[in-house]
Amino acid sequence: MDLSEIASEILDFLQETHRRPGARIAISTLDHRFGTDPAVAAAITELRVAGYLIAPDADTVQLTAKGFDAL
Numbered sequence: 001m002d003l004s005e006i007a008s009e010i011l012d013f014l015q016e017t018h019r020r021p022g023a024r025i026a027i028s029t030l031d032h033r034f035g036t037d038p039a040v041a042a043a044i045t046e047l048r049v050a051g052y053l054i055a056p057d058a059d060t061v062q063l064t065a066k067g068f069d070a071l
Helices: 003-019 027-034 040-048 064-070
Strands: 023-027 053-057 060-063
Touching: 003 040, 003 064, 023 027, 027 040, 027 053, 040 053, 040 060, 053 064
Parallel strands: none
Antiparallel strands: 023 060, 053 060
16 A cells, blocks of 8 residues: 555654554654644544554554554
8 A cells, every 4th residue: 555655754753752553653653743734634544544654542543463564
């Protein structure tokens, strides 16, 4: 699956900071790193739909095994 540029950047950021499946990151951390541009929210949704992330609650996303393999 071809990911948008920002979705790829988010995966790269996760690779730098969270190197294991199941790692969680706060949405506020992604907002701080990438800004609150609607494109960031769209990229998070894109990664969730692709199965790379799940959203266990409204404030965090979690890297799935598929997302870890994509790193």
